[in-house]
Amino acid sequence: MKFTLSWLKEHLETDAEVDAVADAMTMAGLEVEEVHDPVASLAPFTVAKIVSAERHPNADRLQVCQVDTVDGRKEIVCGAPNARAGLTTMYAPIGAYVPGLGVTLVEKPVRGVVSHGMLCSASELELADDSDGILELSDDLAVGEPAAGVFGAEPVIDFEVTPNRPDWLGVAGIARDLAAAGLGVLKTPAIEPIPGRFPSPIGVRIEAPEMCPVFAGRTIRGVKNGPSPDWLQRRLTEIGLRPINRLVDITNLITYDRARPLHVYDVAKLVDTTIVVRAGQVAKDTGEHEHLIALDGKTYTVDPNMCVIADAAGERPIGLGGVMGGESTGCSEETVDVFLESAWFDPILIAQTGRTLTINSDAQYRFARGVDTASPVPGIELATKLILDLCGGEPSEVVVAGAAPALPSGFAFDPARVGSLTGLSLSDDRIAEILTALGFAVKTGSPWTVTPPSWRRDVEGPADLVEEVARIEGFGELPSTPLPDQGAPSRGVLNPRQARVRLARRALAAMGYAEAVTWSFTKQSTAALFGGGDERLVVENPIAADLDCMRPSALPNLIQAAARNAARGHADAALFEIGPIYLNDSPTGQRTVIAGLLAPKSARHWGGSAEDALFALKGDLIALLDQLGAPTASLQLTQGQNRDWWHPGRSARLQLGPKNVMVEFGALHPRVLKALDADAPMLAFEIVLDAVPEPRGKASKARGAANLANLMPLTRDFAFVVEDGKATGDLVRAVAGADKALIADVRVFDVYRGAGVPEGHKSVALEVVIQPVEATLTEAEIEALSAKVVAAASKTGGQLRS
Amino acid sequence: MTDLAQLELDLINAIGSAETAAAVEDLRVAALGKSGSISGLLKGMGAMSPDERREKGPMINGLRDRVQSALAARKGELEAAELDARLKAEHVDLTLPPRPRRQGSVHPTMQVMDEMIAIFADMGFAVAEGPDVEDDFHNFTALNFPPKHPAREMHDTFFLKPDPETGERKVLRTHTSPVQVRTMQTQKPPIRIIAPGRTFRKDSDATHTPMFHQVEGLVIDKGIHMGHLKWTLETFVARFFEVDGVDARFRPHHFPFTEPSAEMDIRCDRSGGELKLNTGDSWMEILGCGMVHPNVLRNCGIDPDEYQGFAFGMGVDRLAMLKYGIPDLRPMFDADTRWLAHYGFSAFAAPNPASGLS
Numbered sequence A: 001m002k003f004t005l006s007w008l009k010e011h012l013e014t015d016a017e018v019d020a021v022a023d024a025m026t027m028a029g030l031e032v033e034e035v036h037d038p039v040a041s042l043a044p045f046t047v048a049k050i051v052s053a054e055r056h057p058n059a060d061r062l063q064v065c066q067v068d069t070v071d072g073r074k075e076i077v078c079g080a081p082n083a084r085a086g087l088t089t090m091y092a093p094i095g096a097y098v099p100g101l102g103v104t105l106v107e108k109p110v111r112g113v114v115s116h117g118m119l120c121s122a123s124e125l126e127l128a129d130d131s132d133g134i135l136e137l138s139d140d141l142a143v144g145e146p147a148a149g150v151f152g153a154e155p156v157i158d159f160e161v162t163p164n165r166p167d168w169l170g171v172a173g174i175a176r177d178l179a180a181a182g183l184g185v186l187k188t189p190a191i192e193p194i195p196g197r198f199p200s201p202i203g204v205r206i207e208a209p210e211m212c213p214v215f216a217g218r219t220i221r222g223v224k225n226g227p228s229p230d231w232l233q234r235r236l237t238e239i240g241l242r243p244i245n246r247l248v249d250i251t252n253l254i255t256y257d258r259a260r261p262l263h264v265y266d267v268a269k270l271v272d273t274t275i276v277v278r279a280g281q282v283a284k285d286t287g288e289h290e291h292l293i294a295l296d297g298k299t300y301t302v303d304p305n306m307c308v309i310a311d312a313a314g315e316r317p318i319g320l321g322g323v324m325g326g327e328s329t330g331c332s333e334e335t336v337d338v339f340l341e342s343a344w345f346d347p348i349l350i351a352q353t354g355r356t357l358t359i360n361s362d363a364q365y366r367f368a369r370g371v372d373t374a375s376p377v378p379g380i381e382l383a384t385k386l387i388l389d390l391c392g393g394e395p396s397e398v399v400v401a402g403a404a405p406a407l408p409s410g411f412a413f414d415p416a417r418v419g420s421l422t423g424l425s426l427s428d429d430r431i432a433e434i435l436t437a438l439g440f441a442v443k444t445g446s447p448w449t450v451t452p453p454s455w456r457r458d459v460e461g462p463a464d465l466v467e468e469v470a471r472i473e474g475f476g477e478l479p480s481t482p483l484p485d486q487g488a489p490s491r492g493v494l495n496p497r498q499a500r501v502r503l504a505r506r507a508l509a510a511m512g513y514a515e516a517v518t519w520s521f522t523k524q525s526t527a528a529l530f531g532g533g534d535e536r537l538v539v540e541n542p543i544a545a546d547l548d549c550m551r552p553s554a555l556p557n558l559i560q561a562a563a564r565n566a567a568r569g570h571a572d573a574a575l576f577e578i579g580p581i582y583l584n585d586s587p588t589g590q591r592t593v594i595a596g597l598l599a600p601k602s603a604r605h606w607g608g609s610a611e612d613a614l615f616a617l618k619g620d621l622i623a624l625l626d627q628l629g630a631p632t633a634s635l636q637l638t639q640g641q642n643r644d645w646w647h648p649g650r651s652a653r654l655q656l657g658p659k660n661v662m663v664e665f666g667a668l669h670p671r672v673l674k675a676l677d678a679d680a681p682m683l684a685f686e687i688v689l690d691a692v693p694e695p696r697g698k699a700s701k702a703r704g705a706a707n708l709a710n711l712m713p714l715t716r717d718f719a720f721v722v723e724d725g726k727a728t729g730d731l732v733r734a735v736a737g738a739d740k741a742l743i744a745d746v747r748v749f750d751v752y753r754g755a756g757v758p759e760g761h762k763s764v765a766l767e768v769v770i771q772p773v774e775a776t777l778t779e780a781e782i783e784a785l786s787a788k789v790v791a792a793a794s795k796t797g798g799q800l801r802s
Numbered sequence B: 001m002t003d004l005a006q007l008e009l010d011l012i013n014a015i016g017s018a019e020t021a022a023a024v025e026d027l028r029v030a031a032l033g034k035s036g037s038i039s040g041l042l043k044g045m046g047a048m049s050p051d052e053r054r055e056k057g058p059m060i061n062g063l064r065d066r067v068q069s070a071l072a073a074r075k076g077e078l079e080a081a082e083l084d085a086r087l088k089a090e091h092v093d094l095t096l097p098p099r100p101r102r103q104g105s106v107h108p109t110m111q112v113m114d115e116m117i118a119i120f121a122d123m124g125f126a127v128a129e130g131p132d133v134e135d136d137f138h139n140f141t142a143l144n145f146p147p148k149h150p151a152r153e154m155h156d157t158f159f160l161k162p163d164p165e166t167g168e169r170k171v172l173r174t175h176t177s178p179v180q181v182r183t184m185q186t187q188k189p190p191i192r193i194i195a196p197g198r199t200f201r202k203d204s205d206a207t208h209t210p211m212f213h214q215v216e217g218l219v220i221d222k223g224i225h226m227g228h229l230k231w232t233l234e235t236f237v238a239r240f241f242e243v244d245g246v247d248a249r250f251r252p253h254h255f256p257f258t259e260p261s262a263e264m265d266i267r268c269d270r271s272g273g274e275l276k277l278n279t280g281d282s283w284m285e286i287l288g289c290g291m292v293h294p295n296v297l298r299n300c301g302i303d304p305d306e307y308q309g310f311a312f313g314m315g316v317d318r319l320a321m322l323k324y325g326i327p328d329l330r331p332m333f334d335a336d337t338r339w340l341a342h343y344g345f346s347a348f349a350a351p352n353p354a355s356g357l358s
Helices: A005-009 A018-027 A038-042 A147-151 A171-180 A230-238 A246-258 A347-357 A362-369 A376-391 A416-422 A428-437 A462-473 A496-510 A524-529 A555-567 A613-628 A670-675 A728-736 A779-795 B003-017 B021-032 B037-047 B050-089 B108-122 B177-186 B226-240 B294-299 B316-324 B337-343
Strands: A002-004 A031-036 A046-056 A059-069 A072-078 A088-092 A108-110 A113-115 A118-120 A156-160 A203-206 A214-221 A263-266 A274-279 A291-293 A299-301 A307-311 A316-320 A338-344 A399-402 A411-413 A441-443 A448-451 A573-582 A590-599 A636-639 A646-657 A660-668 A683-688 A714-723 A743-752 A761-770 B191-200 B211-221 B248-253 B258-269 B282-292 B308-315
Touching (some): A005 A018, A018 A031, A018 A156, A018 B248, A038 A147, A046 A072, A046 A147, A072 A118, A171 A246, A171 A428, A203 A214, A203 A399, A214 A274, A214 A376, A246 A263, A274 A338, A291 A316, A307 A347, A338 A376, A411 A462, A416 B226, A428 A441, A428 A462, A462 B248, A496 A573, A496 A590, A524 A555, A524 A670, A555 A573, A555 A590, A573 B337, A613 A660, A613 A683, A714 A728, A714 A779, A728 A743, A728 A779, A761 A779, B021 B037, B021 B050, B108 B211, B108 B226, B177 B191, B177 B294, B226 B258, B226 B308, B248 B282, B258 B308, B308 B316
Antiparallel strands (some): A031 A156, A046 A059, A046 A088, A059 A072, A088 A118, A108 A113, A214 A338, A214 A399, A263 A338, A274 A307, A291 A299, A307 A316, A573 A590, A590 A683, A646 A660, A660 A683, B191 B211, B248 B258, B258 B282
16 A cells, blocks of 8 residues: 555644654554655756757767756756757756666766756656656746656655555555554544435445445536546556546545545446446356456456446446446546445455456455445545536435445453553553544443444454554553563473484484475375375465475475486485475374485595495484384385385385384385486485384383493304395394394395305305303303304205305 | 623624514524523533532523523514514505595574574473364464455465365465464463474565475463563574574564564664674564464363463574575575585584574
8 A cells, every 4th residue: 555645644734754654654553665755866856947959069869958957057968859948857967866877977078078967857767667858847947946846756655554454545544543653633634415406317226235235326417527637646646546537536536545445437328327236147048147348448257256236227237346347337538427336345255356357456455355334425425525626517415225234333341451461551541542543432431342433343352452552552662571480391392203303303414414395295296106196185276387286205305306406416415304294185194204315426436436325325224213213123124015116126115014114215216216307326215203113101211230241252154055035134133033142243244146156046144243141152052052043044044155 | 702702792793783583583593592502501501510600600691681682672673673664664645535425414494493492492382283284274264364354365375176075175284373273272271382384375486485484382371461472582582593682673463363463573784685683774574473362262262361372473494594694595495405515504503502502
């Protein structure tokens, strides 16, 4: 909402300058977005008269002008074709900053002739978007008159109107709040009724009272339309509106002055004498919707949820009620008899119509937020006065169809609520004073009864009144009161899941993974590659076509991120993200995953190649799970059962059982990577945190005694030949289980295929760590243990290599 | 010269000129071995008369001791020289680079969220969470957004496709306030929580992304008023920006779910591209807040005549940008490894009151 300072001062008696007004607005809750002060930028410019204009000696298109200026006679070089002797125009002295050009003038020769200033066009002063030639001003203006005075330039304030305050969409409403806040005295002129001289020949019939409960109108005969006077045109252009003609400009003025939209119909163009207010119609036989050509020249399809203004016994649509009038009955310079409309439309209906048709007119904007229900007749009277003043004519009596919605009713209010809710200590008198200044009717007593004014339908109860009082008194007066001290909680504030997320984040960062945060969205077709893409998780109004679905996995975003990094020349990436995935749209359909992605493209190193990346990733994953307190020792590792987006041979999952899969990890499927424009290989893991059992809570924080054996551990090496397809992990597990009391660890130190090992087999070399518990083992005991190891291995198909 | 003196001279000379440990050993065997020259002399002492033994014994033993010392000394010298030579050969060029390690990091949004949690934990706030996909009730209706009211449009809501059976249209939560609703529905006052998490609005430019992070707070108890709200947020902002105090102002605003509602501005100077607090002429909005609307309390089953309280909400990414001078919001979610390395935080820099937040 834009308005000028002088417009405000028609409603508010104040000496405040524009900055003080803006500050007061901000602190009263009217959030100022911009103050544009052309007075400051126009300060260097003054009126000047060209005495003579001669052809420049060295340039055909330039003239050398002798100019009478505020600084005396000046020689100025000018390129404008309209520079001529006798022209009154605008002068900029050397040193002036020309806003439209963005330059400060310096004295310098132009093709050999020094120019002692500049003659300006409207665009150079930012008075117009474009202009040809320098300004041509009235000859009545005296040399030296300041530009700001000539153009009536005015500071313009633009501010954001919150949806609860439609009354701020009129300058009068802004003035009321500023007066209450102490910036001045409210002086909005009262609206005097103007008696009608004859019954209105045009009547109104409301057929859709739920859409439009009240419609006031009046005919004015014999008006003379035409361009508006300067003051009115200027008032509108200063806030960015385009003057059209007197009748239309008057309705626009009142829209911005009183937040009261109006419409004018050319009576000569109306068919029949009754204006009908009804819902949009659909032809019963053809199912065809009716159409309206609106004032913006566009054709709109009307549906039954919109309010139509019609003539010709309700047959012809001539306007969309509360949104926009029709082209067929609009007023023009030739209009002689006019019918004024001042109605009230249901806000939700108008909001919906605006959304459906994407019309955001000044009227629509106001009706959608709620226009003062008591304003239809005063609106008519104010418009009548302006029309009679500017266009002449003779008014009819006012016709009112329907009845305005009931006025807001009063409610009980205990003024002590102000203190209990805000901590402010204000006297009852001050509270009543503020509310009264804002238009509330206050009846003191025990409790008080407060009745909101018709334009404040946002106020429904005591809390709203407290806000009004605190807002006007100023939030700067609020005390600063420490919260009752509960102390920091003795057990911390994070639940186990939150604590594990935090731990995983720091553990992965320590392992060299960079944390990424990526969208919760992905593309539906991409989601489908990762087991998602359910229609119920598709965003109906996505920000972009490739972000139209809730992600079923964090991996696609990480893969695409790694691919983007590769495209920038940084292929080696280790990323992780801890965030949500979405399995369905219910409150329990969300999981937290810890996803890691490795795009191993390490640079060559003089020391030779590094550890195999896949096993490095597995190592990181196991270390992370250990940190999270997952039961890593009892996890099953299963290969060949991962879902489609994993490499079938180079991926696995870790599970507590087939129904409790905790992690999938390994290499990603090259086909999936290709679909995401990513280069293989990429390795990844995705832990479903919710599937990782939380360590059992213990009553005590004590860890129990450490079992530190006194005896030296010893090691024995074994080599077993097993079929190639056998999982080494099974062999290791079997050997480790051969004597759980004595075998402390089993380490794989070689896997060999080739000479000496049968075709289709491999030799797995194990180092078994034996930890004696009670006494040093005898040779015989060690022999017996070795035999158990060999027996355990053979059960899983491992033969001791001879 | 006696024989013994000659023998000693010969042996000492030979030991002194031995060039290897093996040569020293050979000399030892030749002198002190089973059939060595000195061993022979020692053995010969058994055949001597007591007087002769008394005279020669000390001389022979003295000879043995001196030769033994000479052997040990020479051996030591040679071993030291050998070690020197070996170590010299073991020289490596330590200007060669180590194997590069990947430098991990914590994302600034998450770091800042941890900072916020640390501050509020100290004030006794627990951490509550809820789903990102919400229903209309929890995201809007319970929070006093009237159906079809223009205030809902302000949120630029993302909708999921309507459920084919029920026609219900789920929303992506536009704020973490639904978590406040869920907390109030399940927990009796006093309540003191923060709700961090992902939020979604259909908006995209240099200062808006379709997904962002919020931390909201909620305090419900008897007698909680706006003065408590003001103290809590002033204290938070000062601790967050790690200054002794902030020049802040509260400005009336409108939110459907609070009454009165306010926005908090801080005085700052951003002229150099860097945020300088408590100086300059401009005010920057950093969060929204207010007293929980009685309708919201009622919608969540709390009696507004008995309990009242405040709520606030702030953008985590935006505050991370302000504090750490990150100029643009969009790269936050782009996972550019160079950006993450530049703006990320060490794994070991977990915010805590002892070492400070940052």
